[in-house]
Amino acid sequence: xxxxxxxxxxxxxxxxxxxxxxxxxxxxxxxxxxxYDEESIYFFNTSDYIDVIACKNIKALVISQENAQLxxxxxxxxxxxxxxxxxxxxxxxxxxxxxxxxxIHKNFRVRSKNNAFLVTETCNNFCIMxxxxxxxxxxxxxxxxxxxVSSIIGNIDPxxxxxxxxxxxxxxxxxxxxxxxxxxxxxSAMPGxxxxxxxxxRTLSYPAYAHDIAKASRRRILIAIxxxxxxxxxxxxxxxxxxxxxxxxxxxxxxxxxxxxxxxRVVLHKQTIPYLIxxxxxxxxxxxxxxxxxxxxxxxxxxAKLNRDDLYMDPLDYKDTLSEAxxxxxxxxxxxxxxxxPLCTVNNDVMDICEKSxxxxxxxxxxxxxxCSKFEECSxxxxxxxxxxxxxxxxxxxx
Ligand code: SF4
Numbered sequence: 001x002x003x004x005x006x007x008x009x010x011x012x013x014x015x016x017x018x019x020x021x022x023x024x025x026x027x028x029x030x031x032x033x034x035x036y037d038e039e040s041i042y043f044f045n046t047s048d049y050i051d052v053i054a055c056k057n058i059k060a061l062v063i064s065q066e067n068a069q070l071x072x073x074x075x076x077x078x079x080x081x082x083x084x085x086x087x088x089x090x091x092x093x094x095x096x097x098x099x100x101x102x103x104i105h106k107n108f109r110v111r112s113k114n115n116a117f118l119v120t121e122t123c124n125n126f127c128i129m130x131x132x133x134x135x136x137x138x139x140x141x142x143x144x145x146x147x148x149v150s151s152i153i154g155n156i157d158p159x160x161x162x163x164x165x166x167x168x169x170x171x172x173x174x175x176x177x178x179x180x181x182x183x184x185x186x187x188s189a190m191p192g193x194x195x196x197x198x199x200x201x202r203t204l205s206y207p208a209y210a211h212d213i214a215k216a217s218r219r220r221i222l223i224a225i226x227x228x229x230x231x232x233x234x235x236x237x238x239x240x241x242x243x244x245x246x247x248x249x250x251x252x253x254x255x256x257x258x259x260x261x262x263x264x265r266v267v268l269h270k271q272t273i274p275y276l277i278x279x280x281x282x283x284x285x286x287x288x289x290x291x292x293x294x295x296x297x298x299x300x301x302x303x304a305k306l307n308r309d310d311l312y313m314d315p316l317d318y319k320d321t322l323s324e325a326x327x328x329x330x331x332x333x334x335x336x337x338x339x340x341x342p343l344c345t346v347n348n349d350v351m352d353i354c355e356k357s358x359x360x361x362x363x364x365x366x367x368x369x370x371x372c373s374k375f376e377e378c379s380x381x382x383x384x385x386x387x388x389x390x391x392x393x394x395x396x397x398x399x
Pocket of ligand 1: 369
């Protein structure tokens with residue numbers, strides 16, 4: 001049996017019921033009438049008292065199904081109301097969009113360290129283990145997207161500006177100049193925030209583009225770029241695109257030229273593990289300037305599920321290879337971290353570089369974990385891990 005560490009982390013909330021909802025509503029969650037402004041959407045949980053008269057002119061209201069005043073709210077108000085399950089929570093300062101069917105998307109979660117803007121679902125790679133397979137046509141209109149990002153940023157209270165903000169896709173550079181404007185917008189509005197851009201690096205091989213990204217970000221950016229092998233054919237096979245390796249390597253060098261810090265990402269599976277030591281050697285000799293290398297457990301979603309027979313490996317079966325690759329990288333003074341692997345699936349010598357990396361809204365644990373003394377430090381599992389699509393044959397709590 002699996003359990004979520006925290007229900008507050010959901011990014012989407014389904015409604016129990018909607019009343020007077022005819023259009024999309026966007027705004028900032030408020031729990032305090034003293035902070036009222038025209039962008040406020042009020043949230044009342046089960047135990048909150050509601051001053052119904054004061055709510056008459058507000059933009060919209062989200063209310064727990066078990067709030068004692070729900071019937072009064074329904075009868076007395078003509079504003080859009082979304083009724084949600086009692087376990088649902090929102091916090092003062094969350095930015096949300098309520099769709100016409102009442103589904104709520106938390107665009108920015110004030111208490112999360114994992115805020116991300118998904119800017120496109122298209123990609124110029126087609127990786128065999130992609131957890132979110134790319135779509136051909138993008139539903140995002142670039143101009144709408146830019147104004148949507150501006151509205152979200154504009155509604156975040158400066159005291160809530162995050163330390164890092166992720167831009168993800170698809171492949172964000174598919175947006176071309178629009179991405180540069182979005183980065184410029186974020187970095188000028190939130191100068192203390194580091195942008196974490198997830199990219200396959202290919203478009204960055206164009207010198208002018210890499211230069212423009214560096215300038216727009218005011219160099220407060222980290223670009224995470226995947227590399228899957230030291231051999232071009234193997235990398236190209238994994239990303240299903242001939243010539244991708246050469247472009248990605250050129251992109252990494254353009255980042256270096258423009259002083260953009262790079263995190264290299266290696267997803268660990270049956271196609272990458274046999275070459276992991278060679279790849280570590282390649283990185284140590286040719287890409288030693290990168291800020292960081294992340295060795296990542298695979299998420300069992302999308303193509304990773306579809307191609308499971310060709311990809312799946314129990315981390316217990318590659319833990320020695322992992323330790324050896326890490327030792328090699330460290331011996332060249334390269335900073336390295338393990339993402340997405342539970343602590344009981346790696347060797348003791350690398351446990352200290354395992355990060356609690358799975359985004360809060362996807363992170364689950366198994367029943368056995370409740371008794372584990374390393375529960376607080378452990379990344380746990382992706383919520384896509386099930387009995388059929390298990391990550392490992394053995395979970396061993398520490399005592
Ligand atoms: S048993 Fe402990 S180390 Fe293993 S997955 Fe659970 S919390 Fe992590």
